[in-house]
Amino acid sequence: MPNAKYVFVTGGVTSSLGKGIISASLAKLLQARGLRTTIQKFDPYINVDPGTLNPYEHGECYVTEDGAETDLDLGHYERFLNIKTSQTNNVTSGRIYQSVIEKERRGDFLGKTVQVIPHITNEIKERMLLLGKGNEHDVVITEIGGTVGDIESLPYIEAVRQLRWELGRENCVVIHLTLVPFLSAAKELKTKPTQHSVKTLMESGINADVLVCRTEHELSDDLRKKLALFCNVEQEAVIQSIDVKTIYDVPILMYEEGLDKVVMKRLEIDLDTKPDLAQWQSFLKRHKHPKSSVTIGLIGKYVELQDSYKSILESFVHAGASNEVEVKVVPLHSSDLDEKDVHNKFESFDGVLVAPGFGERGIEGKINAIKYVREQKIPFFGICLGMQMAVIEYARNVLQLPRANSVEMDADTPHPVISLMDEQRNIANKGGTMRLGAWACAIEKNTLLHKIYNSDYTEERHRHRYEFNDAYYDQFNKYGMVASGVNPQTKLVEAIELLSHPWFVGVQYHPEYRSTVAQPHPLFVDFVNACNNYAQSKK
């Protein structure tokens, strides 16, 4: 008898249907009923983790407390559930193969031929069950990346098929997320793609227990009946997932559709409690009924792609609700910002956030943006590369070091105000070698940072190679840019602020990875509040 119950979520017809949100919403409902629930994601690609992937390929790379570079869906899991995920919650084919090959090299397979079935599937199964061992969780939801029918997903589907037998039907349920497209010419919703993807799943030996149907229009009773009949599920297990304005509505919709009930029935979980969604509802109310509105410029290199800054955008949603302020984020590409047009473009902004990033492209635009908001006293928030750019701008324009730079952008700069950490100097491998995960930060008294955190200490997540160069610290300090957060052991600068500015904060770490619906991040909350004050003062 397993310790936990397992839910597997597969996807059909097309990618980008929002498996992560459906999984997180179901998890939220089960959690709100008192079940200890966690989620994990299995990705079929060969990269060992998404850390080496370009944001255009894969959106944001989400970093966990333990320093794992993971899929952005883990961000949704943490934001919805207010739990901490770890390396265990995200597994790729690359990691599975790496571990099987290491075992083979050690001789663990005792002369046997190593094959996809059973060796790769065994490794997958072992990892799928890991979070359910040790009595920490009642339910483990596993989201399987990709779409059913993809060659690379096959070992995962096979692993689920085997687990259904091994765990027993009452301990294991499969949800298939699919698309029911609307053909505008025929003015009709079409079930055929769903029938085909359910059939593909059946060819691999799995009969879905629950169908979640993404749709732009309501599914009629007849259509639900038809889907149930052709797809071998009961009618109550045909769940409609209609398009909504905010992802935070999805748990409520899934509750109304009875997704959590059907899943619990299949898993023989006998609970007559109603989910306690009071906190969630109150967040939604504040989110949907703001009292004022602010416009914040998001300056970055990958702004065309919404997913690149997912956690930042969601942190603004949490902070907006907390302030009862609508946050309109206007993305601006940093390479389009020259000194002249910054003024025109920024006129409508009540605050500016300069985003994290890598490489040289667009950095002069970021520096122009920062100079403007510093001089105009517009609230400024710099994250990681954004903080580094604020340091460079100050060095160039206030400390009068015109060629100051980061050695990432100019290895020969005479003033490397941002430089490489010693332990980074001899690293050749790119994957998993940055300063990653949660690090301690001592917060200086009498700083804005201290007021915001209301604490002398915090721990925040990192993902970078370069650092504020200590050698310049006294010069910056003399001119009013101070280190408000410092790592207590290494003395590395974690946060800077400007004494002469109402709200000018740069952080070397990524606060956006820690903001959740239940606990909006204090830095975002205070920044939105500062932008709101600035907006009021302009009126």
Ligand code: GLN
């Ligand atoms: N490129 C910078 C570094 O590696 C900043 C990284 C980031 O913004 N995440 O230090």
